[in-house]
Amino acid sequence: MQPSNTFVGSIDQGTTSTRFLIFNREGEPVASHQVEFSQIYPNPGWHEHDPLEIVTSVETCIEEAVRKFEAQGHTRSSIQSIGITNQRETTIVWDHETGEPLYNAIVWTDTRSQAIVAELKQKPGAAQLQTLCGLPLSTYSSATKLLWMLAHVPRVKDAFDRGTLAFGTVDAWLVYRLNGGVAANVFVSDSTNASRTMFVNLETLRYDEALLDFFGIRGKVHLPRIVPSSDATAYGVVASGALARVPIMGCLGDQSAALVGQKGFLSGMAKNTYGTGCFLLYNVGDKPVFSTHGLLATVAYHFGGKPIYALEGSIAVAGSGIKFLQNNLDFFQESKDVNDLACSVEDNGGCVFVTAFSGLFAPYWIDDAKGTIFGITQYTQRGHIARATIEATCFQTKAILDAMEKDSGHTLSELAVDGGMSNSDLAMQTQADLISIPIYRPKMRETTALGAAIAAGLAVGLWHNFAELRDLNRSGGAVFEPQVPRQESAKKFGQWEKAVKMSRGWVGSQSAKKEDTDGPNNETYVLVKDHDLLLPKATQVLHNSLISDVAKSSTYTTTVKGRTHISVKEIEVPSLPTQTALGSVLGDLDDADEEDLFLELRKVEILQRLRKLRKQSNCN
Numbered sequence: 001m002q003p004s005n006t007f008v009g010s011i012d013q014g015t016t017s018t019r020f021l022i023f024n025r026e027g028e029p030v031a032s033h034q035v036e037f038s039q040i041y042p043n044p045g046w047h048e049h050d051p052l053e054i055v056t057s058v059e060t061c062i063e064e065a066v067r068k069f070e071a072q073g074h075t076r077s078s079i080q081s082i083g084i085t086n087q088r089e090t091t092i093v094w095d096h097e098t099g100e101p102l103y104n105a106i107v108w109t110d111t112r113s114q115a116i117v118a119e120l121k122q123k124p125g126a127a128q129l130q131t132l133c134g135l136p137l138s139t140y141s142s143a144t145k146l147l148w149m150l151a152h153v154p155r156v157k158d159a160f161d162r163g164t165l166a167f168g169t170v171d172a173w174l175v176y177r178l179n180g181g182v183a184a185n186v187f188v189s190d191s192t193n194a195s196r197t198m199f200v201n202l203e204t205l206r207y208d209e210a211l212l213d214f215f216g217i218r219g220k221v222h223l224p225r226i227v228p229s230s231d232a233t234a235y236g237v238v239a240s241g242a243l244a245r246v247p248i249m250g251c252l253g254d255q256s257a258a259l260v261g262q263k264g265f266l267s268g269m270a271k272n273t274y275g276t277g278c279f280l281l282y283n284v285g286d287k288p289v290f291s292t293h294g295l296l297a298t299v300a301y302h303f304g305g306k307p308i309y310a311l312e313g314s315i316a317v318a319g320s321g322i323k324f325l326q327n328n329l330d331f332f333q334e335s336k337d338v339n340d341l342a343c344s345v346e347d348n349g350g351c352v353f354v355t356a357f358s359g360l361f362a363p364y365w366i367d368d369a370k371g372t373i374f375g376i377t378q379y380t381q382r383g384h385i386a387r388a389t390i391e392a393t394c395f396q397t398k399a400i401l402d403a404m405e406k407d408s409g410h411t412l413s414e415l416a417v418d419g420g421m422s423n424s425d426l427a428m429q430t431q432a433d434l435i436s437i438p439i440y441r442p443k444m445r446e447t448t449a450l451g452a453a454i455a456a457g458l459a460v461g462l463w464h465n466f467a468e469l470r471d472l473n474r475s476g477g478a479v480f481e482p483q484v485p486r487q488e489s490a491k492k493f494g495q496w497e498k499a500v501k502m503s504r505g506w507v508g509s510q511s512a513k514k515e516d517t518d519g520p521n522n523e524t525y526v527l528v529k530d531h532d533l534l535l536p537k538a539t540q541v542l543h544n545s546l547i548s549d550v551a552k553s554s555t556y557t558t559t560v561k562g563r564t565h566i567s568v569k570e571i572e573v574p575s576l577p578t579q580t581a582l583g584s585v586l587g588d589l590d591d592a593d594e595e596d597l598f599l600e601l602r603k604v605e606i607l608q609r610l611r612k613l614r615k616q617s618n619c620n
């Protein structure tokens, strides 16, 4: 038996903040430090992190937590190993020879790869991908983010062409950097993180040639070696700082870590983590279950021996919806205040907020929706919107549980929860009411960090088996019992489903133009001959129609506005058409697009007239 003055450290690198916690053998955090870091939103739908800032945030948290730990009289040498848990899918690329990042990290919520996804869906083999890797083809996985970088970031493409491009998720990046980068070159990823890339075969837990071929990267990108989530040697040792020479022995994607931290070790156990997003993982045992109802198949954890799998329901927006009310709409000062604001009204006042900031993930997988609030009237107050925001996550959890029941044939009798938003009592009561089963919330909510600590602690011998973990974080939790009749919940859920249906199809209309025009640089542009008019992809459909009906055209590739490989269609329009004439050739096209094209043509016409007038006055 280890003496009780031994500890294990846990790095929790989340979407909005980084933490380092030091746990004792009883699973209690004795010291911790947390910092928030920059969220970069360069365009609608884009979300980036600075890879170097992520590393600095980890180093700062380690230094500060160790300082607090030593202030309590402990010594740093009693920290035996370190576990890492992290936001998954977020994609980082660096140069294998220099160790320098080549672009900002593209965060899991980012939807810029939408056009790439649409294109890939048409490719032979697309329908089979999910049966190999467990994930649907969407903007969520790392694969499409990497393809976007290859198509749009010359530095990344150059490294790819030279054979020096290294790709990793946040775990791989952190392990690499904490080991000292290029000098030690410890380049590994754990099975739970690797299984979120779309490059890995879920059954073999190896890179799959068919998957790599589908994405066109086989043999062309340095990929981390896949290793178990708990391993005494694979992850190397911290190279410098307060914990120099301490070995890293555990690594889990944050949702897997939360399942481990909740000790969901038996098939049939589930947890739901309400962080930036919200993720329900249901342990299905040592064989993956491939969902037919919109869920993901993923690795729950792999502690050597057989891996354990989970069915996952992923919700893109949970706490980030609360942050949106706080930061973008100035509804309150701190996330915790959402509870009081939502409690200031009795119900949602008829509002339903489909928080589809990144489209909708499970079980819907709608990528052409954006955030939409239905049911607003003069009666609507901020409290109603706050309630509707909380409810959005709870409704999606209900939809996921329904899907999980269909996939597994099993009805859950209780749901264990954690994550920042689970601190809201109202949110948890709302959840229990909507799913009609009790919610169990542990006293210590840092279960994600505890999960990574367990992975590292098992490898170093702080604990030896799951039985020894049974009593960790067991007392003092809260239970939320359902208080609303099932028919009432079903009626509310019906409204949500109606709102989801109505939110479909927004992307592709006017609002999506900025995203579209900032998109791939191999788009087709249209040059209206003799009118200096270069029109982007957004109005492409109009031009196809114009080309076939009223104009001659030719296509060539050129460099325009610094972008290379832009395919330009040159069209000759006999004379600038009136809007009515345009309407007649454009048939049943969107009025807004028609108006847009007409305005562009008018602008050119006015410019030409001005030039003509200027020429005339110069001559006079």
Ligand SMILES: Nc1ncnc2c1ncn2[C@@H]1O[C@H](COP(=O)(O)OP(=O)(O)O)[C@@H](O)[C@H]1O
Residues within 6 Å of the ligand: 013, 014, 015, 016, 017, 274, 275, 276, 277, 318, 319, 320, 321, 322, 323, 335, 336, 337, 338, 339, 419, 420, 421, 422, 423, 424
């Ligand atoms: N008391 C609270 N009530 C509601 N939401 C909260 C509360 N505290 C934190 N949150 C939300 O939880 C999220 C942070 O949770 P956390 O588990 O730390 O997420 P992550 O690991 O994704 O960074 C934030 O988006 C925040 O808005």
Ligand SMILES: O=P(O)(O)OC[C@H](O)CO
Residues within 6 Å of the ligand: 014, 015, 016, 086, 087, 088, 089, 108, 253, 254, 255, 274, 275, 276, 277, 278
């Ligand atoms: O930051 P979180 O806790 O919402 O988790 C992010 C997930 O890992 C994304 O898949």
